[in-house]
Structures are given as C-alpha cells and as structure tokens.
Amino acid sequence: MRVAVVVFPGSNCERDVADVLHDLGAETHLVWHRETDLTGFDGVVLPGGFAHGDALRTGAIARFSPVMAEVARLAAVGAPVLGICNGFQILCEAGLLPGAFIANRDLAFICRFVEVEVADTGTFLTAGTRLGSVLRIPLNSYEGNWVDPTGQGRIVLRYVDDPNGSQAGAAAVASAEGNVVGVMPHPERASDPLLGSDDGLVLLSGFLGAPVPV
C-alpha cells in the first residue's frame, strides 16, 4: 500500500507517522503540499503540526494548498484519508469532515495521555478494535475543542474524560462514508511501549487494511 504523508509549511509530525506506517508495512512517501498529483497513492495522511502557523484559523490556509484537490479526489473515490490533530483541523476547514475547532474549554494547551473509547468500529481507523474498548493515546493541542452545529457528525472515538470541551466528547470523527477520519490525539505517538503506550498501532494498522479503490 502506497501512502502519501503531506507536509505543509509548519507540519511537524510527518516523520513520526510515516515511520510507524512504514514499520507496519506501508510504502510511505512525504509529499510537499504544493504537489498536484497523487496518482498511484492508495491513501493519504495529513499529519499534526501548525500548518501556516495556524494563521487566521487552524487549517484555514492549508485547505487551499494545491495538494488538497487531490486529497478531496482520493476521499471521493473511497480511499482512506486520515487527519491527525492539525490534519483533522484541515479536513474540517476543507469540508471533508463536519464541524470546526475552537480553543480548548479551559484555554490550556493540553499535552498528556488521554483515554479514548471506541464509539464506531465501521471506519478503517477502528476496524481492528472492539466497540467500547479504551485506548491510551497522547493529546497535544490547543484548539482541540470540536464543534458541530449540525449534531450529525459521525463520532468514532470519544474521550473517557473530556479534557477540552469537544462536543459529545468527540476525539475522532469520520465522514458519512467512513473513509475520511480525523483524530485529535496522536496514534503515532502511542506506537511503542517505550513511549508509554502502543495503543495507537491498532488504529494505524487499520490504514493498511483499508479497501483500496480501483
């Protein structure tokens, strides 16, 4: 499986997620955000960081990067599209996921392990998990407070103890079809017992098992 990991100016988690997906068996490539052709890639990851310095709003400028037309095309054909943290914010700004992000409820930058509970096993991210199982994954964000005025967003993971005010405790959200998923905590940072948890591996493994569009 060939996976593109997009690098925006200000991305800072691209190598982590590319390394973990590579170790799990994927062929991963870092792709600059000005790329206009993702032909030959089976899936795409928008990694964490601070694309364009979070100017205006998180993800507001990154959503217009040239590569985003290709991300939308892959999403439309059913390929797995994963946004982690800032990548999740970009997918919301791009309209590929519902809702938007505001500052954490207590205005604190939260950087610690959190527990999340699987609320939907029907997406590639959670295909290897059981409903209700609890995973321990690091959160690292200031604007992780997801708001969905429609109330219709498909919630994939929920915080056990909502740290940031996110609506319905959402920690991960999917498109209606389930092939576009955003996750606010960082599964790539929970990829080895040495890091304090390897609970993220079951999530990222799902990326490799995702159906590949013809």
Add this chain to the structure above:
Amino acid sequence: MKVTVVINRRPEIADPEGTTVRRALHELGFTEVAEVRMDRVIHLDVDDDDQDRVRDRVDVMCSRLLANPVLEDYLVVLG
C-alpha cells in the same frame, strides 16, 4: 479603498477566550459585565474604488477564507 471586516462567532457557539476575559473583569470588580465575545476585526486596503465590486469581492473573500461558515458570521464595512 479601506474595508473593515468584522468576524463574529455565532452566539450559540462557545467562546472560551471571552469567558476567561469576563472572569478577569469580574475579579477586577466589573461584575456588571454579563458576557464577553472576542470578535476579530480585519482591515483591508483594496486597490479598487468601485464600491459594488469591492463589496461583492470582499463578500467572497469572507465566505471562502476569512470566516468559517460553520462557526462565524461576518460584517463588511466600506470606507
């Protein structure tokens, strides 16, 4: 032409920063402040004097980039 754009988060959407500023005002004794909303003001200097065209184009700028339609409304003031 100078253009001012006011971006405001819709009233039903939480404003954690405004809540924090309100709390600080209360601690300073300004307890009459019932609510604080931290709107954003953007000043544009546009190389065009056609009011209708400027208004139309700034409207598109707002809906495409400057405001997030999920959370925010905006007001455009010319001149």
